[in-house]
Amino acid sequence: MTARMSAIRSIAPDLLASAELTIDSKGEGFTEITRDAARFLKECGAGEGALLLYLRHTSAALVIQENADPDVRRDLAEFFSRLAPHVGRPGTEWIRHRTEGPDDMPAHIKAALLPTSLSIPVVKGELALGTWQGVYLFEHRDEPQTRRVIAHLG
Amino acid sequence: MTARMSAIRSIAPDLLASAELTIDSKGEGFTEITRDAARFLKECGAGEGALLLYLRHTSAALVIQENADPDVRRDLAEFFSRLAPHVGRPGTEWIRHRTEGPDDMPAHIKAALLPTSLSIPVVKGELALGTWQGVYLFEHRDEPQTRRVIAHLG
Amino acid sequence: MTARMSAIRSIAPDLLASAELTIDSKGEGFTEITRDAARFLKECGAGEGALLLYLRHTSAALVIQENADPDVRRDLAEFFSRLAPHVGRPGTEWIRHRTEGPDDMPAHIKAALLPTSLSIPVVKGELALGTWQGVYLFEHRDEPQTRRVIAHLG
Numbered sequence: 001m002t003a004r005m006s007a008i009r010s011i012a013p014d015l016l017a018s019a020e021l022t023i024d025s026k027g028e029g030f031t032e033i034t035r036d037a038a039r040f041l042k043e044c045g046a047g048e049g050a051l052l053l054y055l056r057h058t059s060a061a062l063v064i065q066e067n068a069d070p071d072v073r074r075d076l077a078e079f080f081s082r083l084a085p086h087v088g089r090p091g092t093e094w095i096r097h098r099t100e101g102p103d104d105m106p107a108h109i110k111a112a113l114l115p116t117s118l119s120i121p122v123v124k125g126e127l128a129l130g131t132w133q134g135v136y137l138f139e140h141r142d143e144p145q146t147r148r149v150i151a152h153l154g
Numbered sequence: 155m156t157a158r159m160s161a162i163r164s165i166a167p168d169l170l171a172s173a174e175l176t177i178d179s180k181g182e183g184f185t186e187i188t189r190d191a192a193r194f195l196k197e198c199g200a201g202e203g204a205l206l207l208y209l210r211h212t213s214a215a216l217v218i219q220e221n222a223d224p225d226v227r228r229d230l231a232e233f234f235s236r237l238a239p240h241v242g243r244p245g246t247e248w249i250r251h252r253t254e255g256p257d258d259m260p261a262h263i264k265a266a267l268l269p270t271s272l273s274i275p276v277v278k279g280e281l282a283l284g285t286w287q288g289v290y291l292f293e294h295r296d297e298p299q300t301r302r303v304i305a306h307l308g
Numbered sequence: 309m310t311a312r313m314s315a316i317r318s319i320a321p322d323l324l325a326s327a328e329l330t331i332d333s334k335g336e337g338f339t340e341i342t343r344d345a346a347r348f349l350k351e352c353g354a355g356e357g358a359l360l361l362y363l364r365h366t367s368a369a370l371v372i373q374e375n376a377d378p379d380v381r382r383d384l385a386e387f388f389s390r391l392a393p394h395v396g397r398p399g400t401e402w403i404r405h406r407t408e409g410p411d412d413m414p415a416h417i418k419a420a421l422l423p424t425s426l427s428i429p430v431v432k433g434e435l436a437l438g439t440w441q442g443v444y445l446f447e448h449r450d451e452p453q454t455r456r457v458i459a460h461l462g
Contacts, residue, residue: 003329003344003457005351016202018275021157036157043159048324050360050462052204054275056284058220064424065416066366071405072416078402079392079417084233094232097225108219108226109233116218117273119425121326121362121460128458130364149157150282152275154204154308154462170356172429175311190311197313206358208429210438212374238387248386251379262373262380263387270372271427303311304436306429308358308462 017044018152021053025060025139025147028081028103030073033149034135037120037127040151046125052152053135054117059107060139060147061114067134077138084109107140114138122153171198175207175303179214179293182235182257184227187303188289191274191281194305200279206306207289208271213261214293214301215268221288231292238263261294268292276307325352329361329457333368333447336389336411338381341457342443345428346435348459354433360460361443362425367415368447368455369422375442385446392417415448422446430461 019040025031037051055062066072084106087095097105118135121128129135137147173194179185191205209216220226238260241249251259272289275282283289291301327348333339345359363370374380392414395403405413426443429436437443445455 002339002341003331005330005344005348005459006328018202018277020160022159023157031156033156036159040159048326050460052273052275054273054282056282056287058218058284058287063420064366065420069405069407072413075403075405075413076417076420079420082402083237083391094236095229097223097229099223105226105229109230112217112219112230112233113267113421115269115423119273119360119362119427121360121458123326123458128362128364130366130456133364133366148284150275150277151159152204172356172431174314176313177311187311190313194313206427206429208427208436210436210441212372212438212441237391248390249383251377251383253377259380259383263384266371266373266384266387267421269423273427302438304429304431305313306358 016154018150021149021151023137023147023149025137025145027144028139028142029077030136030138032134032136037135037151041122041125041153044153046122046153049122049153051120051122051127052117052154054150056148056150058111059104059141060137061111061116062118063114063136063138064118064133065136066132068132080110103142110140170308172304172306175305177291177301177303179291179299179301181298182293182296183231184290184292186288186290191289191305195276195279195307198307200276200307203276203307205274205276205281206271206308208304210302210304212265213258213295214291215265215270216272217268217290217292218272218287219290220286222286234264257296264294324462326458326460329459331445331455331457333445333453333455335452336447336450337385338444338446340442340444345443345459349430349433349461352461354430354461357430357461359428359430359435360425360462362458362460364456364458366419367412367449368445369419369424370426371422371444371446372426372441373444374440376440388418411450418448
């Protein structure tokens, strides 16, 4: 064996619960939603389980990343914009999907490289995030968008 | 708070159910399986829960992407083939795993960059997909393959 | 329809169970934890369900990859190190987050490109992995780290 294992806690299944979160992004970049997820858990009286956050869009993503130095998120956004630059920049001649603007196909590429959904254990009603983890909506379109996320406690 | 939250719906846990889906890919590219997932939910009488789709292979992926313009999927496949080109093309000299063909190691790289499993909320027996979202098997090998996906309703 | 579907097995919900796994990584590269996950399932008497493995860190990842030829994992590590090289190497001039060492920001980039959590169906108490699939902790920091993973059976 490689891992050391804590004592196992066995729990009768909770109620399921779900709600839709609506988030106004500010255009390209990160919006933290950790407290919104925690609020959902509190309002549905969560005990033990797993929280599924599901994004109903294909040009943004949900990510768990460091919540300390904001330069980490700035560098992440820069990395993805270099990996999938706006249509019209050098190296994008092969892109065919151009009708929805120069930021649309790169947004789909970033969405493929990043999670559409996140599953996070819930322990005693709280997200079992690590100390330095935050939950973020990562908007890939240049302009602000209204994004819908399903929160599902199972 | 960042997000607006809908009313919470609380539901007693459903039965769990699972089945194996077998999909014949057509070689490199996308095969839509949205209707197959919906059929599974219908046949097991799903109410509320979450659908887990799990791919039992390491040279393909499951992705949620735009279901409208097929150029989006064509561009996605092209992006990943440029990021992880076939062994023997320029820039692949460092690759050691060459015994299973020039498309095998790139397939493993693409599989690492893309999801092996998808979790999608189920609301009133239906996948809570966004309007423009479809569920796809993304085959990374050049030749057609038979791929097995576990569908698990929890 | 695209997929052939097996008979559906319906099962009453199991107990939930969770534990924390502690893994000492050996620095950059892969540590297999498949047997640790199987041990968790055995010790909690798992029947049917889904195993969620959740990593509480943002500079490592959990991945499912080929468990046969070790060159596959070696090539994967090399691919990601070329895509996100250490700070100070050519092409990293734009990176701002430099205070935690040259391997830190690349580790966050790799963590964004790879899963923080894995969901795997459990059938008759066993992980429904494919024949060639193994479960790995992929450490992105150069030095050995102690990593914590929540195992949640739902």
